Every structure is written in structure tokens, then in C-alpha cells.
Amino acid sequence: MELSRDPAAASRRVVAPTLHVRLTDADAIPFPTRTIERGDALYCAGEPLRSLYTVQSGCFKTVATFPGTDDANTPHTQVTGFHLPNETLGLDGVCTARHESDAVALEASVVRIMPVGILEPLCREYAAMQHELLAIMSAEIVRASRLALMLGTMPARERVAAFLLDFFERFDASMASSGEQATDLLLPMTRADIGSYLGLELETVSRMLSKLQREGAIGLNGRQVRIVDRAILAHN
Amino acid sequence: MELSRDPAAASRRVVAPTLHVRLTDADAIPFPTRTIERGDALYCAGEPLRSLYTVQSGCFKTVATFPGTDDANTPHTQVTGFHLPNETLGLDGVCTARHESDAVALEASVVRIMPVGILEPLCREYAAMQHELLAIMSAEIVRASRLALMLGTMPARERVAAFLLDFFERFDASMASSGEQATDLLLPMTRADIGSYLGLELETVSRMLSKLQREGAIGLNGRQVRIVDRAILAHN
DNA sequence: CGGGGGGTTGAGATGTCTCAAGGGGTGTGG
DNA sequence: CCACACCCCTTGAGACATCTCAACCCCCCG
Secondary structure, three states, X not given: OOOOOOOOHHHHHHHOOOOOOOOOOOOOOOOOEEEEOOOOXXXXXXXXXXXXXXXXXXXXXXXXXXXXXOOOOOOEEEEEEEEOOOOEEOHHHOOOOEOOOEEEEOOOEEEEEEEHHHHHHHHHHOHHHHHHHHHHHHHHHHHHHHHHHHXXXXXXXXXXXXXXXXXXXXXXXXXXXXXXXXXXEEOOOOHHHHHHHHOOOHHHHHHHHHHHHHOXXXXXXXXEEEEOOHHHHHOO | OOOOOOOOHHHHHHHOOOOOOOOOOOOOOOOOEEEEOOOOEEEOOOOEOOEEEEEEEOOEEEEEEEOOOOOOOOOEEEEEEEEOOOOXXXXXXXXXXXXXXXXXXXXXXEEEEEEHHHHHHHHHHOHHHHHHHHHHHHHHHHHHHHHHHHHHHOOHHHXXXXXXXXHHHHHHHHOOOOOOOOOEEEOOOOHHHHHHHHXXXXXXXXXXXXXXXXXXXXXXXXXXXXXXXXXXXXXX
């Protein structure tokens, strides 16, 4: 999710290289698409991995569930990511051939379906595509590591601020329109989703958003958020 | 790093498929090795990515540093992983062609060097190798996500317990000797390393270890740790 | 009109951090 | 061979951030 980095456009590409856009050799492949309604799951944990998905429009959250350390323990659950257009879903399932998390649409969304059975041979044929796929997976590792870093080191206010900066930056990146910077947009997820993602309670998220508003960093109206002062947001 | 799962051997493979062992087609490739002294870095963040490394013996920690959300902020630093024999290092650098973290040897160690310039063509030739590489990268994504999950949802005691279980399990896995279960071993890292990894202060790690000892879950003598009662450790 | 989901805010409980002191080890230089 | 310094670890006590519990609001939908 690529928090805590400046919005330089160049670095953007690191986090969300998309699988088909730069597949110069194989771009014409007619991968099918699928529409997912808000609240529905694109896939669920445990299902066999059939395809990877690139978000075309809309937004998803991925939710991981792990059993407690042992048997009858409280299972832990957490939102592990939000996924905007041009980002790829399903990468965590490659190792076990089963999905490791649920992917749930936060709004009506469209994905491009890339069956793994087709993808691997393709990557063997086209070096650019192979490199692209490896880069995407590597970026996902970095993304997850940064999430861990944030959860391990940042206080609540910083987490929320970093989340907002990251989300806006990624939204900008998902709009092909070069270099635009959105200042005002509607978050597709609840406070509880944000909290789960950031390792905070929803009340804490709400408080921190209110605080950021009081500080003049953002404008707030329910899920409508406007970035007023990036410096204040980023600073500290 | 694959915390919070039972020690079933089958699931083990998910986390540390090794790059060469199962490369049935290309196993004979004479990748060179390199020895790293304790405290020395195998690579540092920002260096161009030349190779991936498989740990042959010893142990490494990877340390990520990120600038604060903004300019002159406190940079955040965290241990993002510990790496035992048969595990692969450097995967996070594939996306940028630069290493994203430092890899530091916790004891004198030997790695197998796999240059990326050789690896990619090889993977295009051998489907098994390609699949293997993808699986390793995917497993790394899962590993990082689980770390994030742990940091986001578990209290200190559980984190430390999960860390110990995971470390012992991985140690067992790194010993080819089938199905052995180590009960007593020497941690190669400091309390501060563990704390950084778990998102805790070193004092908290120390306290939780003492507490686990009082509870009869482990035996403790400095870095020497013995698992006395896995049930207590795992149980909440 | 009633119910439910989402959001905000307050006040007390609590887990972890911070600060501080002290106890081994180990390596080095006198 | 001793003395000292340094690193690592342990433990305590108070500070503080976040969680927990609770009340209330708004809005949408049936």
C-alpha cells in the first residue's frame, strides 16, 4: 500500500505496475471481464486459485482470517489491503494454489480475469510479461512489508494520515490522466474497514479523522474527504 | 513468517519452498556461494539488485527503513524478517531492481547466489522453475501479510509466543531430518531485534518471555530457549 | 415509523511504552 | 590477570495511547 513516500510520480509505478498495460507483446490477449456487485466476493479464502484479477473499475478489500495460534482460539481477522483500478488481486494464492484471503467489492466493480493456466505459459514465452509479473509480485511484497512497518511503528494519527495520503495517491495513479491530483473524494470503505487495515479500532479512526480536520489538514463529511493541507497531514 | 498455524508438516512447505531443491530440471546449476560474517550485510537498501540468495547455513535479519511520511520526519525502521536455511532473500527488490531493505547476518552464514539475469531466462525455459519462483514470491507475500496481521491484532504475549512457535517450526523445517521437533535452541537475535520485528519494545519482549517462563510454557536462559509446553504457548 | 448500519464523542480501564536502575557476560588494554 | 567498558538483558514504577463500553446522532430502507 505504499505508505510514507512522497507523491513523486516515478515511485508510483513501483507499487502498482499493472499486468496488461505494459505487456507489450501480449497486450492484445482478450482476457474476459466480470462484474462484481457491492458486498459480493470475487473469491474467498480456501477456494482453488484459478485466475489473477486486475481491477478495471471499482474497489475491493482483501480480508485475511487466521486461526488463533492454536485450536479453539479467537481467530484473527484483518483487512490486508484495498485495491483500486489497475491493481492486481489474487497474488497471495499462487504459493498454495488456493486463495489465502477473501476479496470483497466495496462498490460495483469490474475485473479482468487472467487464468493462471494461461498466464504461466505466456510468461515463459514473453520475457517482458514474465518480468512484469515478477515485478508485480515483488511490489506486493513491498506493500505488505510497509503495512507491517506501519503497524509496528506508527501511532494512530500517523497511520490514518498515511492511509489517506496513500489512498489519494493511488487514486491519482489509477486515473490515467497524467499528473492530476485529486483533493476531494469519497472513501468506499467504512471506518471499521480502515481500522482493521490500520490495526486500530473504528472509534480511534474516527477520532483521528476528526483531529486531522480540527488541525486543518483535511475536510470531512462522512466518507467524503478533502485534502486541505498535505504538509500538515504528512508532517509528523 | 507464517505465524499462528499448527505445526502440521504439510503446511510448512507453503512458507519456504526453496528455489533449487525442487528445481528438478535445473538442479545441477552450479550457483556460487558466499560466506558472510556475523554482523555484516549481504546487501543494503538502495543497492542494485544483482541476485537472489538462498540461505545455506546461518541466519539473517532483513531491516527496512522508511522515511517519515514526509521530509524531515523520524524515519521508521523495523526488522521485517528473519531468514533461516533454505529460505530466499532479496525478493522485495525485484520490482524496483534495487534492494528495499538491508540483509544482515546474525551469525556466520553461507548463501547461494542466484543472479537474476540468469534466473529469468531459466524460468522461461523450465516451467517447474518458473512455478517455483512464483510460489516463493507468493509465499513471501503471505508471510508479510501474516506479520501485518499479527502486528495489527495480537497482544504482546501472543506475538512473542507466535514468534517462538514459528521460529522453532522453521528451524525444524530447515533441518532436512524429516519430522524432527527441536525443543531447545539458541536464538541468534537480540531482544531488540525481536521487539522490532514484533512491533514491541525490547523490555516488553523480555517481560513476555519471563512471563511465558513463569507460566511453564518455556525454559529460558538468555538466548537459550526450550519449549516446555506447546499447548500453553499456543493457547491464547 | 421503526430498525439497522454507520459515525461521532466521552470517560474510565488497560496494555504497552518510557525512564531508570542494576546484573551478568565478554573483549580489550593496562 | 585484573579492570573497565560496553552490550545485552531484566525488572520496576509511572506516563500515556489506545481500547472498551456506552450514549447518541444521522441516514436510509423497509
